[in-house]
Amino acid sequence: MVGIGDEVLRKFKQDIDEEETRPQSDRKLKVGIIGTGWIAESHVESYKRMKDVEIVALADLIEGKAERFAERFGLPLARCYRSGHEMLENEELDAVSVCTYNSTHAECTIDALEHGVHVLLEKPMCVTLDEAVEIMRAEKKSGKILSIGFQPRFDPNMQMIKKIVQSGVLGEVYYIQTGGGRRRGIPGSTFIEKSTAGIGAVGDIGCYSLDMVLNAIGYPKPLTVTGYTSDFFGKNPEYTPPEDAKRFSVDDFAAAFIRLEGGIILDFRISWAMHMDTSGDTLILGKKAGLRIPSTECWNGSIGGPMTIYTDIGGQPIQYQVPVLRNEGPGLFDRKIRSFLDAIITGGPSPVPSKEILYNQAIIDGICRSAELGREVEIVIPEI
Numbered sequence: 001m002v003g004i005g006d007e008v009l010r011k012f013k014q015d016i017d018e019e020e021t022r023p024q025s026d027r028k029l030k031v032g033i034i035g036t037g038w039i040a041e042s043h044v045e046s047y048k049r050m051k052d053v054e055i056v057a058l059a060d061l062i063e064g065k066a067e068r069f070a071e072r073f074g075l076p077l078a079r080c081y082r083s084g085h086e087m088l089e090n091e092e093l094d095a096v097s098v099c100t101y102n103s104t105h106a107e108c109t110i111d112a113l114e115h116g117v118h119v120l121l122e123k124p125m126c127v128t129l130d131e132a133v134e135i136m137r138a139e140k141k142s143g144k145i146l147s148i149g150f151q152p153r154f155d156p157n158m159q160m161i162k163k164i165v166q167s168g169v170l171g172e173v174y175y176i177q178t179g180g181g182r183r184r185g186i187p188g189s190t191f192i193e194k195s196t197a198g199i200g201a202v203g204d205i206g207c208y209s210l211d212m213v214l215n216a217i218g219y220p221k222p223l224t225v226t227g228y229t230s231d232f233f234g235k236n237p238e239y240t241p242p243e244d245a246k247r248f249s250v251d252d253f254a255a256a257f258i259r260l261e262g263g264i265i266l267d268f269r270i271s272w273a274m275h276m277d278t279s280g281d282t283l284i285l286g287k288k289a290g291l292r293i294p295s296t297e298c299w300n301g302s303i304g305g306p307m308t309i310y311t312d313i314g315g316q317p318i319q320y321q322v323p324v325l326r327n328e329g330p331g332l333f334d335r336k337i338r339s340f341l342d343a344i345i346t347g348g349p350s351p352v353p354s355k356e357i358l359y360n361q362a363i364i365d366g367i368c369r370s371a372e373l374g375r376e377v378e379i380v381i382p383e384i
Contacts, residue, residue, distance in 0.1 A: 023345045025052040032057035032093045032117075034084035034108050035100035036069035037190075039122055043097045044073050046337040053341065059087040084108045088115040095145075095344060098122060101196040102203060106131035113142040120340045122149040124207045125357045127198030129365035129381070136354050136384045147340045147350045148357045150211050154335035156325040157303045158212060161284075164291055164322070165216040169309065171288025173264055178213045178282040179255075180295045181205060181271030186234055188241075192248045200250030202229065202364055205299045206270035210360050212293075213266070213282065219356045220261040226376040227256040227367030233273035256367045268363075270299075358384075 031053055033040050037060075047053045058066040059081040066080035081087040084096070088111060095118040098108045106126040112119045113135075125148050126132050139146045152158050165173065181201060190196035191204060214220075233239045234248035252273045258266040269279045281304075282293035289311035294304035306321040330338065339351035362379050370377045 023342050025341075025345045028052055028054040029094040029341060029344060030054055030056045030092065032059065032084075032087055032091060032096045034059045034087065034096055034098050034112070035104075036060040036066050037099060040069070040097070040099040041073070042333050043099060043120075043337065044069075044075070046334050047097075048073075049334060050337065050341060052345075057081065057087050057091045057093065059084045085111055088112060088117065093117050095120065095340070101190050101198075102127050103196055103198045106135050109135050109146070110138040113138040113144055113146065116142060116144065118145040118340075118344050120147050120149060120337070124199070124203040124364065125354070125361045127203070129358075129362045129379075132354070132358050132361040132365075133382050133384055136358060139354055140384060145340070145343045145348055145350050146354050147336075147343065148352045148354060149336060150208065150352045150357070151332040151336040152208055152212065152302065153215065153352055154332045154339070155302050156327055157307075158215075160322060160325060161212065161291070161293060161303075161307070162216040164307075164309070165284060165286075166218075169289055169311075170284060170286025170291060173217055173284055173286045175265045175267070175285040176213050176217070176283065177267045177280060178209050179206070179269035179271075179279050180209055180282070180299050181253075181269075181279060182273065182298045183271075183275070183277055184273060185298055186240055186244075186248075186252055186272045188244055192234060192244060192250055194249040197250050199364065199368060200229075200231070200234070200254075201252055201270050201272040202254035202367055204272070206254060206268070207357075207360055207364060208299060209270060209282070210268065210363060211357070213284065214360060215356065216284065217260075217264065219359050220264060221381070222258055222260055222266075222359055222363050222366065222379045224259045224376055224378050225256055225363060225366030225370050226258075227254065227370035229254045229368065229371040239273065251368075251371075254367055254371070256363070256370070258363055258366070266363075268367075 047055055055075055055078055057079045060066040070078045096112050097120045099122050100108050109119050109121050229251035230253045234252040235245050237245040253271045255269040278295040281295050284291040289309055292308045296304040306323050308319055308321050310319045366377050366379050
């Protein structure tokens with residue numbers, strides 16, 4: 001049955017070959033960075049590879065941090081500010097990357113949109129569903145491009161997953177198991193404090209695994225969530241450095257049972273830390289066939305090996321593999337940045353639209369609320 005897998009791959013490659021030529025800007029786009037922590041490093045390095053971009057301003061709450069960042073990355077002409085608001089008030093910007101703590105994502109993004117600036121917002125979108133709604137209201141009012149920083153969307157294997165599902169080869173999807181995570185992988189810094197991160201593993205890497213499957217099935221509306229979170233490892237000084245264990249105040253593991261519109265069930269689990277190498281492969285079960293997506297050791301935005309499609313032919317169960325695709329050309333982060341810039345030049349649409357990630361955020365919010373209440377919760381999304 002190798003021929004079937006080859007046919008799926010051939011169709012996918014054909015779509016890639018038919019991509020449109022990249023739009024060209026008649027001037028350099030003026031970009032600012034809000035927050036100069038480690039993720040901002042990837043943004044700056046990527047922007048610097050774009051010939052139609054000029055990084056003109058940096059902002060960080062910590063005194064001297066933006067200046068040190070500018071020196072480190074060779075940006076002597078970039079003006080530095082102590083807040084994103086101050087930067088927005090004093091600069092004529094085309095776009096900003098919001099690279100701040102999770103807890104200030106909403107505040108900084110809304111401020112930028114209200115100043116008439118396009119925004120590339122790092123993941124997770126924010127902390128709560130209410131914040132996501134307010135961001136979208138500001139986006140709608142501003143008419144500006146808002147893209148959420150999900151670079152795995154640009155991995156050819158992630159695109160293949162969507163191609164397989166959307167092709168109809170699986171038939172009607174009714175159940176999904178997804179998640180993954182790390183056996184030992186609790187980050188430090190501001191990721192582990194509620195005041196700055198707001199949420200832990202469920203938002204940091206959980207948002208990625210949710211997007212992988214929700215994007216593939218067309219982002220149906222979430223209806224209810226039964227969620228669970230724990231922090232057994234983060235607060236354990238035998239596992240986490242004692243100074244970090246004392247301030248650890250987010251989740252390091254989460255699981256949930258989610259009901260989606262269309263009768264689809266989503267069984268989810270994610271981990272920064274556990275006594276297990278994996279919480280299982282991703283499974284997408286359809287009425288015609290099933291798709292197995294191998295897990296990775298440390299959720300990195302791709303897949304852990306060749307995918308397998310299980311189906312019946314002539315009344316007999318068969319299976320065939322879809323080989324791992326190599327990412328040709330620019331890296332995923334560059335593709336994320338470039339797609340955002342192209343959307344600005346052409347007037348949209350957003351490459352990773354907020355209307356989709358709103359549902360991602362609603363699920364995360366539902367998991368946290370359900371875990372706190374100890375029962376199933378309904379997801380109600382306000383009018384935007």
